[in-house]
Structure formats: C-alpha cells, structure tokens
Amino acid sequence: MAATTIASVTPELENLFSFLRFPSVSTDTRNAPDVRACAEWLVAKLAAMGLATELHETPKHPVVIARNEHVADRRTVMIYGHYDVQPVDPLELWTSDPFEPIIRDGKIWARGATDNKGQMMAHVLGVEKTLREHGELPVNLIFLFEGEEEIGSPNLAAFLLEHREALKCDVIAISDTGMVAPGVPTLGYGLRGIACCEVILRGPKTDLHSGLFGGAVANPASAIAQLVASLHLSNGKVSIPGFYEDVIQLEDWERKMWSKVPGVSDADYLAVTGCAALFGEAGYSSAERTWARPTAEVNGIGGGYQGEGTKTVLPSHAFAKLSFRLVPDQCPEDILKKVKSHLERHCPAGVVMEIRLGHTGQPYVTDPNSKFALAAQNALRLSFNAEPMLIREGGSIPIVQTFRDILGVDTLLLGLALSDAQVHAPNENFPIVNFEAGIRLNQALLKELAK
Ligand code: BES
Ligand code: MN
Numbered sequence: 001m002a003a004t005t006i007a008s009v010t011p012e013l014e015n016l017f018s019f020l021r022f023p024s025v026s027t028d029t030r031n032a033p034d035v036r037a038c039a040e041w042l043v044a045k046l047a048a049m050g051l052a053t054e055l056h057e058t059p060k061h062p063v064v065i066a067r068n069e070h071v072a073d074r075r076t077v078m079i080y081g082h083y084d085v086q087p088v089d090p091l092e093l094w095t096s097d098p099f100e101p102i103i104r105d106g107k108i109w110a111r112g113a114t115d116n117k118g119q120m121m122a123h124v125l126g127v128e129k130t131l132r133e134h135g136e137l138p139v140n141l142i143f144l145f146e147g148e149e150e151i152g153s154p155n156l157a158a159f160l161l162e163h164r165e166a167l168k169c170d171v172i173a174i175s176d177t178g179m180v181a182p183g184v185p186t187l188g189y190g191l192r193g194i195a196c197c198e199v200i201l202r203g204p205k206t207d208l209h210s211g212l213f214g215g216a217v218a219n220p221a222s223a224i225a226q227l228v229a230s231l232h233l234s235n236g237k238v239s240i241p242g243f244y245e246d247v248i249q250l251e252d253w254e255r256k257m258w259s260k261v262p263g264v265s266d267a268d269y270l271a272v273t274g275c276a277a278l279f280g281e282a283g284y285s286s287a288e289r290t291w292a293r294p295t296a297e298v299n300g301i302g303g304g305y306q307g308e309g310t311k312t313v314l315p316s317h318a319f320a321k322l323s324f325r326l327v328p329d330q331c332p333e334d335i336l337k338k339v340k341s342h343l344e345r346h347c348p349a350g351v352v353m354e355i356r357l358g359h360t361g362q363p364y365v366t367d368p369n370s371k372f373a374l375a376a377q378n379a380l381r382l383s384f385n386a387e388p389m390l391i392r393e394g395g396s397i398p399i400v401q402t403f404r405d406i407l408g409v410d411t412l413l414l415g416l417a418l419s420d421a422q423v424h425a426p427n428e429n430f431p432i433v434n435f436e437a438g439i440r441l442n443q444a445l446l447k448e449l450a451k
Pocket of ligand 1: 153
C-alpha cells in the first residue's frame with residue numbers, strides 16, 4: 001500500500017482527511033453513530049471558524065446549519081453539501097482502506113473524496129480562508145449540510161418548510177457535480193431527477209429441484225428476466241406507455257453548445273467506462289443521452305444459485321432493483337405510477353409480484369446565463385483561467401428542485417467531480433489540484449455574488 005507523504009499533507013488536507021475518516025454511510029443503519037459523529041465533527045469545525053452553528057435533529061440523520069453575522073442590504077448565499085456517503089462494497093476491490101484517506105498520484109483516495117466531502121470541504125475552507133484574510137465575508141452566508149442526500153433527502157423538505165424564514169436567501173451554490181475534463185471549469189444548469197423501485201417475484205414456497213419441478217411451475221428468475229426485458233425497445237427507448245409524455249425536448253442551442261464541450265465525446269465515454277461499445281437511445285450523443293434524456297436502469301437483479309459450479313435449482317423468488325432517471329418536466333410520482341401499471345401488465349403468468357416504491361427526486365433545469373449564473377461563470381473563469389463549459393448533469397441531487405419550490409431560489413452547480421473519480425464505486429478519488437481549485441473557487445464565487 002502506498003504511504004502518505006507526510007510533508008505533502010497541508011492543514012487543509014488534514015481537515016479533509018479527518019472528515020473522510022468518518023464512515024458516514026447514510027443507507028446502513030449500523031453506521032448511524034458514524035453519521036452523527038461526522039455531523040458533530042463538522043459542527044465543531046464550523047464553530048471554530050467563528051460561525052454560528054447548529055445541529056438540527058431529523059427523524060434520521062442531523063442537518064448542520066452555520067452562518068456568519070448577517071448584515072442588511074447584503075446578498076444572502078446558501079451553500080449546500082452532504083456529509084453522507086454511499087456504501088463501500090465491494091470492499092475487496094479497493095486498493096486502500098476507503099475510510100483511511102491516502103495520497104497517491106496527486107489524488108486523495110477515499111470514499112467521499114469527491115462525492116461530496118472533498119468538494120464540500122473546499123467550500124468550508126474557502127470561507128475559512130476568506131475569514132482569515134479579511135475578517136469577514138462579502139455576503140451573508142448560510143451553510144446547509146445534510147446527511148441524507150445519498151438516500152434521497154427524505155427529511156430535508158420538511159426541514160426547509162419548518163425553517164423557511166431562517167433559510168431565506170438569494171441564491172444557492174453547490175459543488176457536487178461534474179467537471180467535463182481536468183482544468184475545464186464547468187457550470188451545471190440542470191440535473192436529472194430519479195424514481196426508484198424494487199420488484200419481487202415469488203413462485204414456489206421454497207427452492208425446488210429443477211428436474212422434478214422444472215416445466216411444471218413458472219421460474220421466478222426467468223419471469224424477472226422477461227419483466228426487465230419488457231422495459232426497453234431494441235432501439236434503446238423505454239417502452240413504458242406515457243414515459244416520454246412530459247419530456248421537454250432538447251433545444252438546438254444546447255445541442256450545438258454541447259457538441260463543443262471537451263471530455264464527452266464517444267471516445268471519452270468508451271475510455272472512461274471501459275466498454276467495448278456504447279449503447280443508448282437512437283438519435284442522441286452520449287452527453288445528450290445522459291444529460292437531457294430519461295432512462296430506465298436495472299441497478300441489481302438476483303434470485304437462485306449464485307455460488308460456484310452448478311446447482312440444479314428452481315428459485316422460489318427473484319428480484320430486480322430499478323431506477324429511472326428523469327428530465328424536466330417528468331414527475332417522479334407519475335412515472336412510478338406508469339412503471340407500476342406497466343409491470344403489472346407484463347408480469348408473466350405463474351408468479352406473484354410485489355412492488356416496493358423507493359425514493360424519488362425531481363429533475364431540474366435553469367438559465368445558465370441568469371444574473372447569478374453569470375457571476376458563477378466569472379468565478380469559474382477567474383479560478384481556472386479558462387472559459388467555463390455549460391452543461392446539464394446526468395446525476396441527481398434530489399433537493400435542488402425542492403429548494404426552488406420551497407425557498408423560491410435557483411441553484412448554481414459548480415462541479416469539481418472528474419469522470420474518473422469513481423464516485424459510488426471502489427477507489428473513489430479527488431485530485432489535490434481540484435481540492436485547491438475548489439477553495440479558490442469558493443473565495444471568487446462569494447466575491448462575484450456580492451456584486
Ligand atoms: N453528487 C452526486 C451526483 C453527481 C455526481 C452529479 C457526479 C454529477 C456528477 C450525488 O451525490 C448523487 O450521487 N446523487 C444520487 C441521488 C440518489 C441516491 C437519490 C444519484 O444521482 O444517484
Ligand atoms: Mn453521490
């Protein structure tokens with residue numbers, strides 16, 4: 001295992017490393033104490049910076065709020081981030097401990113290094129630096145950090161409603177999205193939404209001998225395969241009736257603009273994925289497919305014997321975990337209704353189906369040239385010394401459209417995640433230069449937004 005070079009660990013990196021050491025996996029109840037400890041560490045850090053800091057309980061993981069002293073007639077900027085992370089499995093594929101950050105090849109390796117602790121800590125340390133240099137910030141600041149983003153932010157909307165007055169602001173900024181290529185500043189102006197569900201098909205009351213019973217009863221594993229296959233047409237389109245009904249078509253100016261974005265050509269997608277070929281909805285480029293078209297994905301499928309060699313068994317049940325990425329103006333709840341009736345209509349004979357609805361998040365799109373977006377573009381240009389690219393995102397941050405619904409404000413997405421950051425996967429990493437750029441970017445952003 002590569003050792004950390006002690007000399008290269010700056011105080012900024014030390015802060016990030018402490019933050020990364022908490023296994024704050026929000027989906028796993030066994031990690032609940034770690035999620036809380038991480039929130040408490042954050043509270044101590046923000047309070048030590050002189051910010052008025054509060055930890056708010058929710059039914060699950062705490063929300064952390066911090067603010068400077070607000071002054072009348074100054075812009076109020078909210079910065080959102082999440083301190084929870086995705087699970088680490090398969091653990092055996094990590095080259096180092098996911099919760100013991102190390103530096104190798106100029107990158108920080110740990111779960112959460114990019115998504116979202118590294119990007120979030122860049123904001124915190126940018127603010128710390130500005131406070132140290134100037135004694136105050138150019139804006140009224142509200143930090144809002146949650147511990148449930150990776151499980152769909154189930155308690156944050158209620159929190160926003162309850163604290164609507166205290167959270168009033170002019171604009172929101174988030175660094176939790178992508179950067180198209182190293183050194184290329186990227187402003188996101190859209191996010192896909194999401195709707196998740198799980199389908200379970202049950203057949204015999206127990207696994208059966210496939211010789212004695214095969215042919216006499218339906219096989220749940222075959223049935224789940226049929227059901228999953230029914231979700232798509234061979235041209236890559238989703239076959240669920242009404243699925244595309246509310247989709248806002250891509251604009252010509254977007255397609256033209258995106259065709260010039262570096263880092264998202266077919267060759268780039270092939271290189272970063274390691275796939276032999278690309279595949280998707282006919283008539284769209286890879287960037288268009290992921291940023292502005294909805295999809296149906298199988299996140300997991302199972303049932304029957306998974307061990308070594310053969311076992312002639314007819315499984316008693318099988319399952320598939322599905323998620324749908326959505327674009328404006330699709331409504332996640334409406335999509336889940338359509339999915340449910342499609343699955344019911346296509347459920348093969350001889351099995352009993354159960355559908356468990358999962359979390360949802362609304363899609364989002366805004367004007368990349370609004371007053372605040374132009375300020376963000378300036379900050380990106382100044383911090384990277386290059387022209388910012390304007391993109392939409394394939395991923396989801398479920399609370400962003402809810403911010404607009406409840407607080408009435410738009411969100412600027414200043415992404416620092418590279419396509420090979422391995423977010424949600426083994427060996428997540430974040431280049432030190434992106435971390436440092438993020439600190440500079442925060443300083444420039446608050447200045448630009450103050451104008
Ligand atoms: N930060 C990501 C989304 C992201 C990553 C956007 C990289 C662009 C580039 C976010 O934390 C995330 O993963 N969201 C989940 C939400 C879901 C679990 C409700 C997602 O998109 O799967
Ligand atoms: Mn994530």
